[in-house]
Structure formats: structure tokens, C-alpha cells
Amino acid sequence: MRVEIRVLGGLSVQLSTRTLRLGTPKQQAIFAMLTVQPGRLVTVDDLVDELWADRPPRSAIANVRTYAANLRRTFEASPAGRGVIERQRNGYRLVVDPDRVDVFRFEVERNAGREAVSAGDLDDARQLLERAVARWRGPMLAGIPLGPFLTSRTVAAEEERLLTVELLADVQLRSARGDLAIPLLRDVVARHPLRESAYLLLMRALFERGDNAEALATYDEIRTRLVTELGVGPGNNLQDLRRSIVASVSHAGGAVTCPSR
Template identity: 95%
Template structure:
């Protein structure tokens, strides 16, 4: 029997491929497959299939799915006893070596040991075999809940680390012609991955392509600044300086390893250092036309002061699109900056809209980088990232805005553990969790607040000259700040329009 999860889920028995049934049935088998030999409880399976609102029939459905899988396996002689039922769950009884992701891990670990022993040829063969097992994303096509999502994210990170180790082995064997295509593929698919850019710069420089090496640095620097609001890590900066220095001293450097490049690769922050030298501010620019909301702002500030010495202050603000949730959160964060001066962080979680929803593991990478943690210090495992994030926050007075959240499950790993931080979460959904309390729904602007906001765009004199028309404009905008700003911008650029004519 061979079980594959790398590139999709499939089971090859001695005579045929096994049909695994419906998507939810496949998800149950995937949960058993990534934990061979371990008991997976019915509760775990329910949480995986229905993370938010399990139906009343959830337990019965899980039992039905599992029974179907057991019958499918037992219909083939080599599949009997593969899924074992226990009192409160199920167990996959197979040797982990029959599952491709575990064979990948064995070969990767053996490759690392070969590198440590100085056996570069042996390491290259093992790592190439491990990388070749990936035929596509892990569990592609399977509906993933929280546990499987975390497992696939960790596995993908291990794949990338293995590819980078293979590229490093090839470079140490003077095979930059093999390393460069591997690394170009990684940075194309993961355009913010600094460790891959570091190796690619090194490979290009050692090949003698100085201009391309420096252009590669400019590319990752621009991406990091534009998309994350942070600069390259210490290792990238050190390597860039080494290349510039070598090129300027030699008038252009040909192929061959240089001591400067090696120093650049190995430099950077030592374990325990965060690279933080000054307060950091990643909040968006505050709007200049913030109007009203005095009661809401006062309540949030008062609630923060009430709990900040005992627990982290966490405020969840929900409301419809365009109601001003993000503007309010940033405004309150700015008001708190004197009390929380060390760090002001902002992250769009992509819960709603065109952007892809950000998984907690990815969100933690961005937040840690905003704090100045070097990319090479960010752990692979989600739990380790959470621990590092909370450790970093514990030493700072920080305010964090988590914008556009999709669910409580997305937010919980991002919350601090110590009362040194305040977090403002915005969402279109009404989120709630026992550890953070209820969500607060942001009301619409009052009619007068709406007109005052319109007046900031089109001019107070113009609004006062046509008060009834102004109230009608904001009424038709639904008293939503975003709609009022858009309408005001149109009217401001058309001075010949009356307030409502040609609307």
C-alpha cells in the first residue's frame, strides 16, 4: 500500500487505486493519514470538518464517513485492519514509511545529516529525492480545516527549507547552474521569502553576474517595503554590502567564492536579538477628516485603561463594509500611541474582499518582521511562531490593529499573552470568543455627523447653503463614511454642480 498526500490524496493498493468517497470523507482520511498510529478522536474530526458551526448530526456524520472508509479498505485484502475503530475515535494502522510525506521527512533528515558529515554527494542525492516527491501542494483539492491547514503550512515550509538546503549543497559543489533555476522557482512562487533571495544573490554573484545579483536585492527590497512596510533583514543587507564592496574594489568580480560573500551569508542577528533599535510604526496614515464617534472612541480608551494593568486589552469591532471600522481602529491606535510607544503594527488579514485570507502562520511572519525579527529567526512550526510573537510583544508597549478578520480562529493565535499590548480587531462578521469577550458593532454615523463629514470634502459653506440637499446626499449614502467620502470627492471636483443635481 502507498498513500500519497503530496500533490493530492490517493491510496494505491496492490491491485487498484482506492476510491475515498466524498470530500468530507477524504478530509477524515487525511486527518488519519497525517497522524499514522495515533488516535484521532471524533471531536477532533468534528472540529476539522465544521470549525465554526457543526450541525447537530456532526458526530453521526463523522461515524458514517469513517465506516464508509473502513468498508472501502476491508473490501481489498491488503486493506483489512488499516483503519482501527476505538471507543472515542479512529487510528490509521500503517507504517509511516508508506506515506509519502513521511518518506520525504526521512530523506530530508538524512540529507541534513550528510551535509553535517561533509558528504555533499550523498546529501545532494537524498535531498533531490525528497524534493522530487512533491507533485504539487500537500492535500490539494481536499477541504482543509484548522488542523490540516496548519499541517500543510508546516509541510510547505519544510519543503522550501529542503529546496534551499539542496541549492546550498549545489553551490558548495560549484553547481550554480543547478541551484539558480531551483531558487528562481521559489522566489517566483514566494516573492517575500528572504532566505531564497539570499541564496539566489549568492549564486548569481558566484557565477559572476554582479548586475543581476544587485538587481535581485533591489527586487526583494522593493517588495518588502511595498507589501510589508519593512526593509530587508540583516543577512540580505550584509550580503548586498559585500557584493557592492567587492565589485567596487575589483572593478567587477568574476566567478568564484569570495570571503566577503561568505561573511555576508553567515552574518546577521545572533539568536535572541530582534534587530529592534527604535520604536516601529506600521499604521496607515490617519485620515484628515475623522468626524464624530466620540462615544465609541471614549469607550474603547476607557476600557483599555480599565484592564491594561491586568490583561491584554483586546477590542473587536464589527460592522458592514464602508462603515469606518478600519478608520476608527487606526484613529484609536494613534490615540493610544503615547501609552504604547514601542510598536504600532497593522495587518490586513484579508477576511473579506479580493485579497486571499491570510492564515495565522503567515500573519505571524509579517507581524514578527514588522517588529524587526530577522527572517531567519522565524520558526517553521505555528506553535513556535506564536510563542516567539508573544515573547517579543511581552518586552514592548505595543498597539496592534488586525484588520478585516474572517473568524475568531484566525485571530486567536495572534493575540498577546501579557498586558503590555492592546489589540484592535475589525471584521464584517460578529466575532466572539470566551477569552476576548463580545464584539462591538460600529453604528452608522448620525445624520449630523454624516453632513459634517460631507462638509469636509465639499466645503462647509456649500453644505450650509443647501442643507436639505446635503442631508439627502448622506441619506442616499446610507450614512456610511466610505460612501460619503466618495460622493464628497465627486462633488468637490465639480464645483459647477449643485449638491444634488447630476448626482
């Protein structure tokens, strides 16, 4: 059996050399539920809750069984797909190795990268974390209707992605590759404009590149956002870094002119 499943940026299934069409949005949501829990029984009740939350139609159970049967037929049209979706008495199970699903490959590479950082092997850590981050083509399960379970799963996965990007940026900075971190961090702050940890790393990267004015403008940006949207100022780490940059510029006898935006 040769199946490759991608969920990091939309749902895509490759079976041998064929890309499968999974049908209606609800069928895709059912397959997504199975995919993020490979090898585990997902009950019909779980699927009903995910598809309709608190307002299932009277035909909900029959509908779920129809959707699942359609998915099984889609896979079993190819010998390589037989047995991928296993029907059990009260639910369904996806029979694939987690290594065939990109989100679990991401987790393996992320964990290995963290271990390499702890061991002081920054070169291995950088390569592992770069591979992990590169697996993300967009938001997890983009375009799939998400119920409560998948919403929770995608929110948690996005936080893990952000932490991994920030760890990679830190490793790049410690490896004198801070220029590589800047576009990654700009993307993070564009999507998560109140994330102080990403702003801190971006300021570090800009400062180490010698872009003092841009680093200070970045501080002003997050300060304005925090004050305007949350009514609070930047945390101590951001304030300390700003003071260090200003002191460094003053010590060098330079003047900072913030770039126009």
C-alpha cells in the same frame, strides 16, 4: 498489505495495483486526518472539530461515522486493504507503516540529509535532499478541505519544505552545482515573494555563475517588495551580499547593467 499514500500534492492512495477513490471531500478530509497521524487514535470529536470547527450540525457524529464506514468499505473491498482503517470505541486509527506515506519518507530523507551536511558529506547530503524535495508534487493535501488541524499541519510542512529546498541549494552552491539551485530558488521566491533567505541564496547562485547584473536586480526586487509591502528594507545579510557584488564588479573594472524585466 501493500498501500502507498501520497499527500504531497493532493491525496492519492494506491492499494496493491489499484488507485482508490475516497469519495466525498469530507471523507477525504477524514482520511487525511488519519494519514498524517498513522498509528494514533483520532477521536470522533477530533474529526467533528476538523470538519465543522465551531458550527457542527446536530448530525455531525452520525455523519462522521458514516463517512468512516464508507472509507472502511472502500479499503476492505480488497483483501490487501482489510484492517487499514481500524475502528475503535471512540474513534479510528490508520494501521500503516509511516514509511508508506510520502510525507514521512520526506522527513526521513530530510533528516538524513541534514546529518550528512553536519558530517561534511556533501555528495550524500545532496542526493538525500534532492530525493526529499522531489517528493513534493504540489502543496500538501491540495484540493482537500482543511480544518484547523490540517491547516496547521500543512503550514508546518510547507515551511519544512522551504527549509529543505534552501539547505539543498546551499549544498549545491558548496558543491559547485549552483546552476541547479537557481530554478529551485526562483520557484520559492515566486511563491513566497518576501522570503529573504531564498533571495539571499538566489543572489549567491547568480553571482557565482557570473550573472552580476541579475544578482543585483534580484536584490532590487526583494528590496522593493519589502519596502512596499512591509515598510522595511532588506536585512543585513542581503545588504552585505549586495555590497560584495558591487565591490567585486568595481574591482574588476566592470560596469553593471541591470537586465530589463
